[in-house]
Amino acid sequence: MSATPKTSFKAWLLNDDFSSPAQARAHQAYVTWLRFSMNPLALGGLVVVVLLVLAAWLAPFVATHNPLTQDLTRALLPPSSTNWFGTDELGRDVYSRLVYGARTTLYIAILVTVIVGPIGFIVGAAAGYIGGWIDTVLMRVTDIFLAFPSLVLALAFSAALGPGIENAVIAIALTVWPPVARLVRAETLTFRKADFVVAAELQGASVPRIMFRYIVPLCAPSVVIRLTLNMASIILTAAGLGFLGLGAQPPSPEWGAMAAQGRQYLLDAWWLTAIPGMAILLVSLAFNLLGDGLRDILDPKHA
Amino acid sequence: MSNPELTKTSMRDDDGVLGDAIRKIASSVAAILTTLFGLLLLTFIIGRMIPADPVLAILGDNFDQVAYDRVYAELGLDRPLYEQFFSYLQSILQFDFGQSNVTRNSVAADLARVFPATLELAILAILIGTVMGVPLGIISAVKRGTWVDHLGRIVALLGYSAPIFWLGTMVILIFYANLQIIPGGGRVDLYNDGLVVGPTGMLILDALLAGEWEVFWSAVHHITAPALLLGYAAMAYLSRMSRSFMLEQLNQEYILTARAKGLGERPIVWKHAFRNIRVQLLTVITLAFCGLLDGAVLIETVFGWPGLGQYLTAALFYADMNAVLGAVLLIGLISICINLLTDVVYRFVDPRTRS
Numbered sequence: 001m002s003a004t005p006k007t008s009f010k011a012w013l014l015n016d017d018f019s020s021p022a023q024a025r026a027h028q029a030y031v032t033w034l035r036f037s038m039n040p041l042a043l044g045g046l047v048v049v050v051l052l053v054l055a056a057w058l059a060p061f062v063a064t065h066n067p068l069t070q071d072l073t074r075a076l077l078p079p080s081s082t083n084w085f086g087t088d089e090l091g092r093d094v095y096s097r098l099v100y101g102a103r104t105t106l107y108i109a110i111l112v113t114v115i116v117g118p119i120g121f122i123v124g125a126a127a128g129y130i131g132g133w134i135d136t137v138l139m140r141v142t143d144i145f146l147a148f149p150s151l152v153l154a155l156a157f158s159a160a161l162g163p164g165i166e167n168a169v170i171a172i173a174l175t176v177w178p179p180v181a182r183l184v185r186a187e188t189l190t191f192r193k194a195d196f197v198v199a200a201e202l203q204g205a206s207v208p209r210i211m212f213r214y215i216v217p218l219c220a221p222s223v224v225i226r227l228t229l230n231m232a233s234i235i236l237t238a239a240g241l242g243f244l245g246l247g248a249q250p251p252s253p254e255w256g257a258m259a260a261q262g263r264q265y266l267l268d269a270w271w272l273t274a275i276p277g278m279a280i281l282l283v284s285l286a287f288n289l290l291g292d293g294l295r296d297i298l299d300p301k302h303a
Numbered sequence: 304m305s306n307p308e309l310t311k312t313s314m315r316d317d318d319g320v321l322g323d324a325i326r327k328i329a330s331s332v333a334a335i336l337t338t339l340f341g342l343l344l345l346t347f348i349i350g351r352m353i354p355a356d357p358v359l360a361i362l363g364d365n366f367d368q369v370a371y372d373r374v375y376a377e378l379g380l381d382r383p384l385y386e387q388f389f390s391y392l393q394s395i396l397q398f399d400f401g402q403s404n405v406t407r408n409s410v411a412a413d414l415a416r417v418f419p420a421t422l423e424l425a426i427l428a429i430l431i432g433t434v435m436g437v438p439l440g441i442i443s444a445v446k447r448g449t450w451v452d453h454l455g456r457i458v459a460l461l462g463y464s465a466p467i468f469w470l471g472t473m474v475i476l477i478f479y480a481n482l483q484i485i486p487g488g489g490r491v492d493l494y495n496d497g498l499v500v501g502p503t504g505m506l507i508l509d510a511l512l513a514g515e516w517e518v519f520w521s522a523v524h525h526i527t528a529p530a531l532l533l534g535y536a537a538m539a540y541l542s543r544m545s546r547s548f549m550l551e552q553l554n555q556e557y558i559l560t561a562r563a564k565g566l567g568e569r570p571i572v573w574k575h576a577f578r579n580i581r582v583q584l585l586t587v588i589t590l591a592f593c594g595l596l597d598g599a600v601l602i603e604t605v606f607g608w609p610g611l612g613q614y615l616t617a618a619l620f621y622a623d624m625n626a627v628l629g630a631v632l633l634i635g636l637i638s639i640c641i642n643l644l645t646d647v648v649y650r651f652v653d654p655r656t657r658s
Contacts, residue, residue, distance in 0.1 A: 140334070144341035147638045148631070151597040152615075156631040159619050160352035236466055240601055243468045244616055259469055263605075266472065267480050274476075277469030285464040 042293020048286035065093035124184025142178035229291035400629035410629035419504025421610035432537025440545030462539020471605035488607030
């Protein structure tokens, strides 16, 4: 009873009388997307994030100048048609540095997330599922890390490791994993006694198998939301480290460091501080909106 | 198998409320002590991770091998790590954080000097954040979906998305450089500096106690911008949290019952729903205060506020590790103490935690 496939692809997607698992999955994804696209703020956030990724990926084509080329005869010029966001104290084009700075920002945010996700999953699921002294020890360790405000702990670690972008990533990752582990543990506790877990135990499934096959997938939505919202705070922490001179080192462009350097010329060249700061604000706002939107869809109990 | 457990539970019942309370307090004290131990271990490890050679930091460029070995032994670097850790613990217990390589004072004295300035700023900011943020979040929740709610959410969203060092710099650019409404930085005007050396170290309070009105107004003038900015960040977080707590309560059935009984909106919100979110609010206010210390590091740097944050960043700049570790440890200790305090306050506010 199938209609002509070309015109009714949408109908096929919307039809909830599934004829195959693939259709069920496609239906799920499409309906989720429809609900997401009804939230204009979340959609706006997504657009900004996509633009950020494109800017970082296509930086050599999007930028108008070389971000490192100095030209002291053209220092501290206000925004104009040749230098869209003006030039800095060494005559470098602020717009081009901003575009290349998107790479630094994304690099830090993605790397931290990639490091923190698995650690949070393993620690949280192990603490929640196995319980006992392992739970106690792991939660004590997260408590210790949580006792520090995140920027202060990141400051201490980057001071010990030395400045630089990789060390900033490690320092931030060390401060971000505890809340993720806490979240996974709390989620795990809610279904460690569920029937499907007990059934798997009775079948003799090993602890790692239960953790990764049964528990981790169920924690995934809330962790994805948390990690998306975390992106905003990672970006702010990275910018804060850069502002204090502990992030990416000059001359590589980093938004926080750009804003910090511009402070010396605040009265003569407001754009040096104002524009990188606005970029940080825009991107962290976008990740917050995106995360809120995802939460409304994927996690109805917190909507 | 189950017999010992049975006797254990029955024994617990016999002990009664008092024994239970003692056990609870003992376990939370144990938890705090282990956290404290971990905190010290962490700062010790960070201290040992530094790439710079601490001996060279003391000796400078001119030294011979004999002097190097002597200082190396004096610092205890020739002993095994666990011994070094124990002597580190001992000195911390005596409030000895070592000497600062920059100020040449003991770090403990430096911290005692700069900490009140940060405390003053942080207390004012958390007051601003709580007084404005909590009502804003509650009103947002009550008027969900209206323009009031949208406006409140936008204000909050901007607050926790904006980099605070940038907001501070923009405020200086607009209100100091262009409009000249606020002073350029520091705690008081230069000619008022050092006039009041008070018991608390919090200048506003000290000036008030001493009756020095000029110093008082100068201090208020200086603290306004940084406190408002920090308060805004705290407000953003608190209004977001109190909105979601309140929404959760307003969806409960007891609220429906109260409505059905014909109770007015105000008693429903403040006498019923608000009472039930007090404990959660207390938790997030604690978290906001700890988060505020983060913001203070940046805001103090921007506004030249001579507090813990500026001390920490200056120490970082000069690679003065004793000072960095001392400041970080102090901030960690404050967080633990605040959490402990909340734990105690819980017991008074929330009857459920008592049973």
